[in-house]
Amino acid sequence: MRALALDVGLKRIGVALCVDKKIALPLDAVLRKNRNQAANEIKNLLKIHEISLLIVG
Known part of the structure; x- marks a missing residue:
């Protein structure tokens, strides 16, 4: 994971x-x-690294 x-x-x-x-x-x-810019950059990171769990803190 x-x-x-x-x-x-x-x-x-x-x-x-x-x-x-x-x-x-x-x-x-x-x-x-x-x-919007920050959300798009994070969305790209999720795709690039094939993330299955996001932790925000």
Whole structure:
């Protein structure tokens, strides 16, 4: 199972990828220019990494 964790902030969204249920590796943060842009970037990450679980905190 592949999981993507998001740490949502006002200016950027921190992103981490977990592939083996043990270690999460950081990815580049998503800079928030507007809500639609940030949502589209996250949607692309979900597709690229074939994510089956999204964790937002």
